[in-house]
Amino acid sequence: MKKSIAVTPLRKGFALILTFIIVQLLVQLNIINDYLQATIATIGINIILAVSLNLITGFTGQFSLGHAGFMSIGAYACALTVMRVPTVWGFLTGLLLGAVLAALVGFLVGLSTLRLKGDYLAIATLGMSEIIRIIFTNLDITNGAAGLSGIPRFTNWTYLYLFMVSAILLISNFLKSSHGRACISIREDEIAAEAMGINTTKYKVTAFTIGAFCAGVAGALYAAYFYYIDPNTFGFLKSIDVLVIVVLGGLGSVSGSVLAAILLAVISTILQDFSDLRMVIYALLLIIIMIFRPQGLMGSKELSLKAFRNLGGFLSSRKGGK
Amino acid sequence: MSILNVRKLTKNFGGLTAVANLSMELNRGELVGLIGPNGAGKTTVFNLLTGIYHPSDGSIILEAGGQQLPLHGKKPYHICKAGVARTFQNIRLFKDLTVLDNVRIAMHQNLKYGLLSGFLHLPSFKREEKKLLNDAMELLRITKLDGKANELAKNLPYGEQRHLEIARALATKPVLLLLDEPAAGMNPAETAELTELIQWIRHEFDLTILLIEHDMSLVMKICERIYVLDYGMLIANGTPEEIKSNKRVVEAYLGEDVSNA
Numbered sequence: 064m065k066k067s068i069a070v071t072p073l074r075k076g077f078a079l080i081l082t083f084i085i086v087q088l089l090v091q092l093n094i095i096n097d098y099l100q101a102t103i104a105t106i107g108i109n110i111i112l113a114v115s116l117n118l119i120t121g122f123t124g125q126f127s128l129g130h131a132g133f134m135s136i137g138a139y140a141c142a143l144t145v146m147r148v149p150t151v152w153g154f155l156t157g158l159l160l161g162a163v164l165a166a167l168v169g170f171l172v173g174l175s176t177l178r179l180k181g182d183y184l185a186i187a188t189l190g191m192s193e194i195i196r197i198i199f200t201n202l203d204i205t206n207g208a209a210g211l212s213g214i215p216r217f218t219n220w221t222y223l224y225l226f227m228v229s230a231i232l233l234i235s236n237f238l239k240s241s242h243g244r245a246c247i248s249i250r251e252d253e254i255a256a257e258a259m260g261i262n263t264t265k266y267k268v269t270a271f272t273i274g275a276f277c278a279g280v281a282g283a284l285y286a287a288y289f290y291y292i293d294p295n296t297f298g299f300l301k302s303i304d305v306l307v308i309v310v311l312g313g314l315g316s317v318s319g320s321v322l323a324a325i326l327l328a329v330i331s332t333i334l335q336d337f338s339d340l341r342m343v344i345y346a347l348l349l350i351i352i353m354i355f356r357p358q359g360l361m362g363s364k365e366l367s368l369k370a371f372r373n374l375g376g377f378l379s380s381r382k383g384g385k
Numbered sequence: 386m387s388i389l390n391v392r393k394l395t396k397n398f399g400g401l402t403a404v405a406n407l408s409m410e411l412n413r414g415e416l417v418g419l420i421g422p423n424g425a426g427k428t429t430v431f432n433l434l435t436g437i438y439h440p441s442d443g444s445i446i447l448e449a450g451g452q453q454l455p456l457h458g459k460k461p462y463h464i465c466k467a468g469v470a471r472t473f474q475n476i477r478l479f480k481d482l483t484v485l486d487n488v489r490i491a492m493h494q495n496l497k498y499g500l501l502s503g504f505l506h507l508p509s510f511k512r513e514e515k516k517l518l519n520d521a522m523e524l525l526r527i528t529k530l531d532g533k534a535n536e537l538a539k540n541l542p543y544g545e546q547r548h549l550e551i552a553r554a555l556a557t558k559p560v561l562l563l564l565d566e567p568a569a570g571m572n573p574a575e576t577a578e579l580t581e582l583i584q585w586i587r588h589e590f591d592l593t594i595l596l597i598e599h600d601m602s603l604v605m606k607i608c609e610r611i612y613v614l615d616y617g618m619l620i621a622n623g624t625p626e627e628i629k630s631n632k633r634v635v636e637a638y639l640g641e642d643v644s645n646a
Contacts, residue, residue, distance in 0.1 A: 233504045240503030240510060241489065241496045241517065244482075248490045251479035258435055258473075260465035260494030260557050269500070363481070 113320035115277030121314035123270040124250025132192030135297035137161030137282030154217035162279035169275020173268035210293025218288035313359030318366035394443035418608035470559035480539035491556035
């Protein structure tokens with residue numbers, strides 16, 4: 064018992080480093096081409112977005128449609144910084160600045176929409192995200208609707224992986240702490256949570272702030288990878304895209320969000336060959352998955368090494384039985 | 386020595402007065418019943434005491450640790466922190482969470498590590514979580530739920546859900562415990578077991594208890610004093626014997642059977 068507790072974090076760390084090295088090698092040997100790299104970047108960014116939205120919507124139970132808004136703040140802050148200071152430090156400063164600004168807005172949004180629940184909250188956060196988009200469309204510094212182009216590329220596999228893994232680990236750690244349980248209790252029963260001493264205001268705002276911070280990081284990574292951003296990149300549809308990943312993976316499952324982000328990217332890559340019917344098939348697949356797995360791929364469960372081991376044991380015992 | 390002092394408490398919902406001019410006083414260590422017909426305003430009183438509703442008028446003062454704390458107008462989590470815990474009539478467990486998590490969440494207000502430690506699982510996290518786990522398991526042992534710590538709350542049988550509500554309330558470390566119909570839906574054997582549990586935790590945790598209940602055998606057996614509400618007004622208060630023979634109470638609520646018993 065004691066031994067397995069001591070070994071598990073090491074194993075986890077080993078698996079994480081191994082994944083990093085393998086992909087890094089494949090990139091360097093040019094086995095993963097530019098197109099695949101872009102897909103990987105999209106997956107990584109979507110994972111950060113989905114996991115952080117899951118914290119707000121899946122775990123704390125606050126239905127938010129404003130994630131693209133938080134993302135755009137990170138993207139613009141990082142793009143504007145890195146265009147003036149085109150160095151790695153400029154990129155990292157811009158990324159941090161974007162994340163902090165997004166967190167600040169997340170804090171204000173969380174605070175001002177406290178009394179709203181369900182669809183009403185969704186509409187309010189959607190409105191907030193549209194306001195941010197329109198501000199970016201009308202500012203001079205952001206070059207209005209034309210957007211910013213020629214943003215130097217600093218996001219590479221190393222940074223992408225580093226921030227993605229950090230976001231996943233920090234958020235899962237948070238959810239396994241007493242603070243995380245406080246957030247989850249709000250989703251379960253807000254009145255009971257308050258009566259049991261949980262400051263629901265504080266934890267709703269905390270969830271929004273952490274979620275927005277991560278979305279800001281994702282936005283910054285996006286801006287520093289794809290050379291170009293404009294306000295419409297971060298419209299209503301982007302928020303919906305992230306929500307689809309979260310719901311498909313399972314509200315309340317971090318690993319579900321990761322799996323769904325990967326799965327959806329793989330599906331749309333495969334569908335590239337069916338240019339006309341692409342979106343139709345994509346939508347159909349979503350509908351079919353939701354019919355057969357209404358709780359999402361993972362429900363509210365988490366994928367763990369233990370689950371694999373149990374599955375392995377189950378399969379081998381069945382074989383042994385025969 | 387008084388622990389809770391309620392003065393002229395009133396709650397109006399539009400034109401309806403749910404609680405009118407209610408005054409009551411609980412002494413430290415007492416077990417007091419609050420009874421009355423359905424719709425008399427008993428649960429509204431609990432909701433006022435725990436901050437879920439704000440009173441239209443009147444005051445609620447908790448005397449704890451030599452201090453007088455006004456509870457009226459305070460938020461529920463402030464009131465909980467001050468030492469007032471409750472259970473709910475229509476069970477409000479965190480039903481998709483485990484039995485253990487239900488109790489651990491109620492311990493959150495006394496938590497001794499910050500957000501940073503929660504993110505990074507620092508040594509303080511490990512130390513405090515271990516303590517939290519031990520304390521929670523101890524409460525589950527008392528309520529005979531320790532064997533089901535990892536089951537989802539919604540999968541517990543009804544009687545055990547009521548026990549879990551009590552365990553969860555105890556986890557907040559209260560001085561005053563409000564029990565809203567703890568025996569509702571229980572059979573006589575379960576009620577007897579619950580009666581024993583209530584008396585035991587009262588001494589073990591040095592609690593003052595206010596209890597809403599329709600099961601008169603339980604109320605008359607364990608309550609030292611009883612308040613009777615009807616249409617939001619206090620119509621009687623006294624010892625079980627006095628209440629049983631009070632004419633207004635018999636007319637409004639008890640009926641002939643109990644007074645003859």
